Amino acid sequence: MLLLIPGPVQTRAETRAAMAQDIAPWDLGFRAVYAGIRDDVRRIAGGVEGVHATLPLQGCGHFIMEAAIRTFVPVTGKLLIAHNGSYADRAVRLATEAGRQVVTLPGPDTRPVTAEEIGAALAADPGITHVAIVHHETGSGIVNDPEVIGPVVRAAGRRLILDSVSAFGALPVNLAAHPEVDVVLFTSGKCLEGLPGIGFAVARIDSVLAAAGNAGSWSFDLSDVYQHALRAGWGSFRFTPPVQALAAFRVALDAFAQEGGQPARLARYRENCRVLYDGVKALGLTPYLEPRHQGPVIVTVHQPADPAFVLQGFVDALKARGVLISNFHNTKAPSFRVGCVGAITPEDMRGAVAAIGGALDDLGVRRREAA
Template sequence: MLPGPTNVPERVMRAMFTPMINHRSDDFVELYEDAVESTKKVFQSNGEAVLLSASGTGAVEASVINLIKNGDKVIIPVNGEFSGRLAQMLEWAGANVIKLETKPGENATFDQVKAAFDNNKDVKAFYCVWNETSTGTMIKYLDKIKDLTARNDSYYVVDGVSIVGGEEFPMDKWGVDVAMTGAQKAFAAPPGISPIVVNPRAKKYMEQNPPKTMYFNLSRYFKYYEEAKHTPFTPALPLLYAYREAMNVILEEGLDKRIRRHRICSDALYSGLSAIGLTPFAKEDARSTVVVALNYLEGLEDKTFRNTLANKFRVLVAGGFGNLKGKVFRVGCMGEVHRYHVMRTISAIGSTLDMMGYKTNSVEALKIAEDKLKSL
């Protein structure tokens, strides 16, 4: 129950057990083209998809070095570890970064974003970490940002590493120019493949202004795909097979049904764990549906709790980041999460707390969660 890597279906794991192929062969063209086209369907975009053999951070960095130049003005909400890292990447690229900083567990409001645009007419891009996994927060006004970026044709970039595939994301409809994710999160695939999707406007800019880098030069990927459906460098072939199968799983389930499942399971986790006596870390209007961050009970030691949960009940959850280390723990609600995962997690957490001397009402918590899960 980590916020990545998540549980991977057996059929996706089995897809990796395939004889090695030549990445300049017809077999590779079939594999890569299938994976690219499926990715575009999941992102709901007619743009260009590049499947990088890299972590999610690699795809995020690729968006920065291909789009941002020295002196460009960029607006970005910052409220946790990953949005802070992205702001740093932008600064390293030479950008004039306007940070909309809020406390962990809160999000900058849409009005604050609007005010930043009102006060900066020459903005080159708006960047955001849609789902801040370090704090369990999620921005809930992505559909409104295009009204701001349209003022001066600034670019709209969404770091969706931990949420695309687990929440609604009609990329083209929302006017997003560049977006990316990581396979090991809501896609429920092994880590190592990170797709980045670029719309025609951003693609044209990147081709006309290529960065001084080799591996993350997206214009090279565009060129190789257009000419032969190849990649410029050797990709992680076994992972691509698994990734393609994960895309098949998503599309077979259907995006609407998959998103509904994530939301129902999330509601059940929040409700059930709250009934045990745990409190969510993020403010209610900012809470993520795919990462449930919870405050520790007074006196509850982080490592002891998580080790007991793992060793006695075989349930893995994540600890806190940075200043939140030892203060919160995080439960992933993404990918393959279903009724079984929710009920087992609530039961295991309740039992662990009982073993550590905390009085909980796990029976009532499970009843509440089960009631939320009835519609699955």
Template structure:
């Protein structure tokens, strides 16, 4: 059966292979059966192996969007100490909103949405707080790896070094970088990493997961539960004993995720990142030829998503541009930064250089059309 191919240039869900789509067509099965437990065991182990040693880390699966994984970590691992949250975009802000809802003792560290994190300022903030706080210091730092608000790539390795120096556990939202950019949790000093099934791993939407350092996770056992569904330790403990989620999982999506993992291993994360960067270079060259300006400087860019400053020309509107591209098989996303009008183009997922070349040509046709009027 032929499936119409749409190229999703939004930052997720990403374009998937037909084999991932078809992997969902399976016989009905009760997720409490051992056969399905084997599927989830495979998924948990292989997701861990992409970024860490399975002897030191483990993957905890949840049904839900990526925010479920982030909320699970924040609500489950912070006890009496403080958590510093680096906010340089919509998803750092969302972490702050979660911390506020759970009444966590959190410090918001605001950083530029388009420039790199000032690591000296960050360290000074941590040192100052720990000196002045009489009872509890900062026990956790939370940061977004790839902030898709703008396409900036935060220096988690640098943040991790600071966390190691002050014996702080680092939490990383790697929603839009996991399986797209090589990550080594031990080298980068990441204790908890959150991601989901529908970004660079190139699966279908519906599963989120936390990859956690087992030693750090075991220490959270005695923290009083703040919720039911998203309690990280209880989900981990139940899965460890039963190879099942505590609550009904999205069965078909997990079969698709298994296939996506197989394909990621075949390609390798290094080669996938190389493919993504090749697509990005074609995109950037095309944008330069069209005289469309990019928001983030090259040295701070992820090369997985590009924010483009909207052109101030007669006849242009984002809605019309979106519809023009959508009718021709390409989906783009509006901007998310308040200070500048932008639109965003992601080049993650099952996308190849030739398709980006076709996209640039259609983009050129759109601007040619409005110039005639």
């Protein structure tokens, strides 16, 4: 089965094989593995030793995002969220339920937020202390670029939380060049092609120290994760981790380096995306985004106007042909999405395009323009 979702992603056999062992997370041998993971992750993020620290947390992307909001945004602060996709919706809810004051900057889910829009929102409300952006919106596939937004936040003297859960490892991040970024967030089961189970924050140490006492939660306090590392060492995980997933992530990081790191990973994903985007257009389907706004992680496609198209039926027909995609959409207009990431190649994507065409034929979908 070819798994084409934005995460968990298709993984290499050697990555999956690393899960098939019993490990004690406190064992001295494994502590060295975990400490090495933290160093490698910091380097991929462009972090500087002694300035930035890797602060992992068990769980999914929502967990690490909630932890970042609780840790870095004090209860007296105010958070601006660029609101142009479904994962921004979730950030709004996480911040609101954490008791933080939220200001939303609404936008369409078909293009990135602009520097001008962020700048105007910050100028209009001097009370805003922090900005949160979703680097890659996996609802539609747009990219909110920190290279565009970061300088505006920095010039305004505010702080930035970068949710790069579905982009990190593919889209570049350079924390050394962005002192306005308190933290970048990602998970193990996305573009670094590990197994799911761990969220990672790479954060400025001075921001972590200043945030002590903000979280109102022991489990979701990244400043406590940092203090634990100081007390117990960088090879010690606070609370019991998904240790087999960590072992698999070590293998995935080695494969990432062998491939050529972030530039090579991005090049492969971009070619996967190009093959898919051009392929669905050739089938008569309508991509959700204009090419200039299309990110490399997923291609979202308008559902066809033909009444014979039903999303679950299409997913089932595609699965029967060996390709598994998400059976839901979270765009404003009805759509389906196909992932371009994971241990897959352009040749795999050509096979996926053929399977999409065959599944549409199986369902008798003739009118393929957007509904």
